[in-house]
Amino acid sequence: MLPKVIGGYRVLETLGSGGVGTVYRALDGQTSEPVALKVLSGAPTRDSRAARRLLREFETLTDLSHPNVVKVYDTGMFQSSPYLVMELIEGLTLRDYLALKSEASRVSPVRAKASLERSEDESGEDGSEPSGVLKFDLSAFAEESPSEECGVMRSGSTEAPGRMSRAPVEPWLDSDSDDLDPLDFEPPEDRTRPHAPPETRESVLRLEELNRPERMGRLKDSLLQVCEALAYIHAHGLVHRDLKPSNIMVDEDRQVRLMDFGLAKFLADDAGMTLDGRMVGTLRYMAPEQILDEPLDGRTDLYSLGVVLYELLTGRPPFDAKSPVDLWHKVLETEPPPLLALNPRADPQLARVAHRLLRKEPDDRFQTAEEVYEALSE
Numbered sequence: 401m402l403p404k405v406i407g408g409y410r411v412l413e414t415l416g417s418g419g420v421g422t423v424y425r426a427l428d429g430q431t432s433e434p435v436a437l438k439v440l441s442g443a444p445t446r447d448s449r450a451a452r453r454l455l456r457e458f459e460t461l462t463d464l465s466h467p468n469v470v471k472v473y474d475t476g477m478f479q480s481s482p483y484l485v486m487e488l489i490e491g492l493t494l495r496d497y498l499a500l501k502s503e504a505s506r507v508s509p510v511r512a513k514a515s516l517e518r519s520e521d522e523s524g525e526d527g528s529e530p531s532g533v534l535k536f537d538l539s540a541f542a543e544e545s546p547s548e549e550c551g552v553m554r555s556g557s558t559e560a561p562g563r564m565s566r567a568p569v570e571p572w573l574d575s576d577s578d579d580l581d582p583l584d585f586e587p588p589e590d591r592t593r594p595h596a597p598p599e600t601r602e603s604v605l606r607l608e609e610l611n612r613p614e615r616m617g618r619l620k621d622s623l624l625q626v627c628e629a630l631a632y633i634h635a636h637g638l639v640h641r642d643l644k645p646s647n648i649m650v651d652e653d654r655q656v657r658l659m660d661f662g663l664a665k666f667l668a669d670d671a672g673m674t675l676d677g678r679m680v681g682t683l684r685y686m687a688p689e690q691i692l693d694e695p696l697d698g699r700t701d702l703y704s705l706g707v708v709l710y711e712l713l714t715g716r717p718p719f720d721a722k723s724p725v726d727l728w729h730k731v732l733e734t735e736p737p738p739l740l741a742l743n744p745r746a747d748p749q750l751a752r753v754a755h756r757l758l759r760k761e762p763d764d765r766f767q768t769a770e771e772v773y774e775a776l777s778e
């Protein structure tokens with residue numbers, strides 16, 4: 401049931417739920433400003449000491465301020481779970497923002513229509529116009545294109561490779577469309593012949609959509625802003641650890657916000673596991689060092705950025721797998737198919753950037769988000 405009030409915030413509706421909690425649209429009781437309020441759930445928050453520690457650490461996030469990083473205004477406890485009060489972003493995730501036209505009709509307009517309907521139908525309890533209701537104008541996102549979506553990957557019954565000692569593990573984010581579900585995994589097209597040139601009319605049209613200049617412009621512009629956000633959080637000693645298209649939002653003015661930064665770190669122990677032994681991060685975007693429980697730094701996020709870039713340029717992830725173990729082996733031991741073989745008309749410079757970001761050894765990647773920014777600008 402929807403809580404009516406959380407702290408000093410009046411809850412209006414549920415915006416969505418992810419692997420780490422539920423996000424509500426709410427109103428600040430003092431200012432009447434709309435906010436997004438995320439209540440954490442799961443094992444880390446069931447331990448009251450851990451929950452209080454989490455809360456103290458969240459408080460440090462309120463000091464951060466950057467145009468491309470979602471602003472955290474406040475923190476608190478609700479029914480023994482920590483919550484974060486954030487800037488409410490009226491927009492789309494990067495995945496939906498760059499959805500292919502064919503998929504845009506499946507994803508974005510439905511969500512946007514629901515939002516627009518809400519803005520017409522809802523009224524406050526006193527009959528007044530509700531505040532904080534989504535009113536974004538879809539025309540800002542009129543031209544669309546996507547990367548493919550896979551289901552969720554649950555890894556409970558698998559054995560991890562290499563130095564992963566605490567198998568079986570569960571991905572922390574177990575309901576995320578950015579990850580793979582071995583039980584519900586639709587092979588993307590060309591899976592059987594990943595290096596084959598496109599042959600069908602459908603795949604030719606798909607490539608045309610992927611390479612649409614307007615889409616490429618959006619992609620580049622968005623990723624430059626992501627680099628700025630990453631440079632900022634890395635300079636503040638944070639590693640995102642869960643960078644993926646659904647953690648990047650784009651508003652009506654095409655301003656990008658990096659979401660959920662730092663959450664993964666706060667929810668994990670030093671080896672990247674939650675208190676109940678689940679791995680923090682979304683499997684498809686995890687760097688080799690993350691899989692191997694090795695120390696992480698900003699270059700780990702740059703690897704994830706490489707996965708995002710590769711996906712957005714080709715419409716498929718760099719490593720296809722039917723199970724988490726299969727995926728981990730591929731990430732650790734194989735090279736991704738050459739991007740230009742999958743999309744021969746992709747920008748060669750962007751393809752080079754993606755491959756360099758996907759190098760196994762952090763030392764072989766770009767070393768900073770600033771370097772990536774420079775390379776994307778060339």
Ligand SMILES: Nc1ncnc2c1ncn2[C@@H]1O[C@H](COP(=O)(O)OP(=O)(O)OP(=O)(O)O)[C@@H](O)[C@H]1O
Nearest residue numbers: 415416417418419420421423436486487488489573
């Ligand atoms: N500050 C915000 N403003 C507007 N919408 C938000 C905000 N934060 C989250 N959302 C939306 O709420 C929904 C749930 O977000 P949440 O972060 O819990 O899950 P997720 O990012 O989809 O998955 P996960 O947390 O498992 O990675 C998403 O659809 C997201 O777009």
